[in-house]
Amino acid sequence: MSWSSDVRHHFTSSWLNVLLIAAPITWWLDWQEARPLWIFIAAALSLVPAAGLIGGATDELADHAGPTLGGLLNATFGNAAELIIAIAALKAHHTAIVKASITGSIIGNLLLVYGLSCVVGGAAHGAQKFSKTSAGSATVMLFLATVALVMPAVVDLVSFGSLQAHPEEIDRLSWWTSIILLTVYGAGLVFSFRYNRDPLRAATAHGSDRRSSISAALAVLTIGTVLTTVQAEILVTALAPALKTLGITELFAGVIVVALVGNAAEHYSAVSAARANKMTLALEISVGSSAQIALVVAPVLVLLSYAFGRPMSLVFNAFEITAIGLSVLAVAMVSHDGESNWLEGLQLLGIYLILAGAFYIIPG
């Protein structure tokens, strides 16, 4: 197999890559100074395959690198797309939308992606078994992240009078908490290497069985990263006017829309795995990705925000904290027995729809 066929393989392995056509359309619309809403939609669509390219290339590289380095690669690049979009938003002062999209990624992966996997897998195969240990590790990690979000908020609210008060103490607590989250996540990686299994994310999450060469994967990773960065910048610029046209708030856009775009690849992979009766894999992609966002992406963004001179604390708003806490408890309740079925999937989807409804009516 030639190098170019290797690279081409990355682009033809998923039908989602058809959406890559949205990238040149975005540029043309931007050049034509079209209405921001159209630019926003085109950029959002193009981010789906761009994120998928990063994910696929990371998996290939992880495969080549062996379990230890591979796990590290997955942990750092596995949610690179979310990270790039968030950094673009952070640089443009959209702190609220960054937190909203972190929230949306966490609850979306837990309720929508995992719920849909249970429905699709359960409809095809009846009750499906999965690893209780994987489920347990990931849900406790998520609970740790929930504690990390709840405590600064309670301190802010009770001691300083409101969630809008962000004194210096809260910033220091955010740093402290971020470092603990990253450390425990790192320990989780070590644990999984030691016991030869990744409790948080499966190695072959993004799926195809065919291996390409390292250089091809690196080339695809570069293309994906550059494309994601460019499209994220355009998306963020078109964001404010587009939301005005649509009449939706930053909160709803972040929690529901941006999160859907950034996690579309996970949706596809997890549901495919469930349909193929690989429920442990589906759980690791969805719940594991959720844990990765909470324990890696969120704290890294907090630490980076200081480097950018635009401090972002770990204080989320009351809706976001409530939604994350409830989602984590729901998945813990549903997954502790190591078995799933379509009713459990529907129950999780029901919770997602109630949360989405609430985020929709919250005034800006």
Next chain:
Amino acid sequence: MSWSSDVRHHFTSSWLNVLLIAAPITWWLDWQEARPLWIFIAAALSLVPAAGLIGGATDELADHAGPTLGGLLNATFGNAAELIIAIAALKAHHTAIVKASITGSIIGNLLLVYGLSCVVGGAAHGAQKFSKTSAGSATVMLFLATVALVMPAVVDLVSFGSLQAHPEEIDRLSWWTSIILLTVYGAGLVFSFRYNRDPLRAATAHGSDRRSSISAALAVLTIGTVLTTVQAEILVTALAPALKTLGITELFAGVIVVALVGNAAEHYSAVSAARANKMTLALEISVGSSAQIALVVAPVLVLLSYAFGRPMSLVFNAFEITAIGLSVLAVAMVSHDGESNWLEGLQLLGIYLILAGAFYIIPG
């Protein structure tokens, strides 16, 4: 067996039916314009067997109808008594007491009925096993309902300043949420038909093994419904002055008193089942009935309230939401291992008594 002996059987199958004597006493007291407290007590006592008649007849009909239609019958008529009492209260503007009695039915079934079942069953048989799947399905359903109650309240509290603010957005969220709850409950019924078991409510909840004819059951159902409707009207009229005499608040009356009356039949059936070492049945009656109130009775009342022109949102007060959330978590913790004993029962009763004490001291 003759038709009349069939009908009579319904009236003689439970000693609780002795309380039917309270019905004519209520009418006589009402006619004599007696003190409202006595009218209230008599009406409350008469509602216990009236609700039992509806329950028994529904079970018979469900038995005749086969699993599919029977499940549907149970879902709609299984809590008909609670629904009729609530509608009477709703028409008389007692929205607060409707929500309080919904809360009381949910926590009463979870903590008092199921707790007492564990104590009685455990004292007689030691550790008792039951179906983990039944317990899991019902607790997740209840958690879904908890999310449905928490989110509108948080939005109302944080965005609109207080739980007393009920803007139009909250009404729309209540509708949306109610429809999701009903849909997921419906899916639960389909799931149970498909797998030949009802995860939420046992077919023979109300008990006797003897089957009567369909026409006899229909006659009893009619008598029970009419009687419940009449007594509920009288109860609601006497409510306000009776509470004043007793010196208790609407909240306490709804959460503890009305809920005890409306669920007396479930108490009796569940405890009997536990004593007979049928713990799965006891769990399905108590926890299943709780889920039915949260996912069917509550949303149906929200939808009906608009038909009556007396909108009732799904925004419960902070005590009610806290009590429901804690009760659901307690039952989830106690039941996830598929085993019960009298200590677990006492622990649940302890939680009930603490909650009841709190509701008692809350000022009106």
Next chain:
Amino acid sequence: MSWSSDVRHHFTSSWLNVLLIAAPITWWLDWQEARPLWIFIAAALSLVPAAGLIGGATDELADHAGPTLGGLLNATFGNAAELIIAIAALKAHHTAIVKASITGSIIGNLLLVYGLSCVVGGAAHGAQKFSKTSAGSATVMLFLATVALVMPAVVDLVSFGSLQAHPEEIDRLSWWTSIILLTVYGAGLVFSFRYNRDPLRAATAHGSDRRSSISAALAVLTIGTVLTTVQAEILVTALAPALKTLGITELFAGVIVVALVGNAAEHYSAVSAARANKMTLALEISVGSSAQIALVVAPVLVLLSYAFGRPMSLVFNAFEITAIGLSVLAVAMVSHDGESNWLEGLQLLGIYLILAGAFYIIPG
């Protein structure tokens, strides 16, 4: 073996007893009118072995007394040190620090002691199994205590406007709740005698296999109690000026410092048990001790506070309640599968560090 060698054995069985040297140092510092900070530190250090002596002697006596009386002895004297320190603080009007140290004992035993046990045991033995029933009983007991703390606080906050309002109703609710907690804990003891196992606390918690005579144990118990009482008085007197010097709040001192001192013996015993691959014992010491503080020490202090004429309600502050609730949920999630490993231990330690960080920044 002679009586004196029996007594001596108590003093030589643990290396922690080296710290007894801190007792005379405390007296000398106090006599010299040294800086309160030094007196505070010396008194705190001397309390570690003093508490250990009480614990060791109680275990010996319980051993002699047989399961029934022994269980009762353990329940009453098992946390005598915490109780003595708390009473000294209560008499000196330090109500806030009493509640803080109760909170600290509960979360410290759950997260720090049990977490460290999982880490040490898991590093030495890999995955360790323990009794699911013990874990379940203790976590439900703790959840009961959580409900007991949450409800009065919600009533106080919502009905009376703030957590600082303590009307008479709240006092009555505190009494009611305290009596329920003690009753259910008592029922737990009866349950454990009946089934020949203690769900809440292992008989040989403090450890050595050698038995001494009853009179020797009684002598040691007396020495330990007198020493703890004396040192607790000195500690409490030096408290306020010492905290001022250190620049930490009463809340942080109570939750973290006093709790560490009072539970040092449990730390040592639980970690030793885990290292010896006796994970059920480690869990019973740590989680069981936590339940004992919540269900015995806290309510007894509430009841005693009225005898002292310094009423202390069960209304804890928002941070304390949140921290306790999150800790109980975390341990429930981690322990429900009857298996522990070092990653779970690290996750619990991570939660402890986040909570400790939050308590550190909360202004006084």
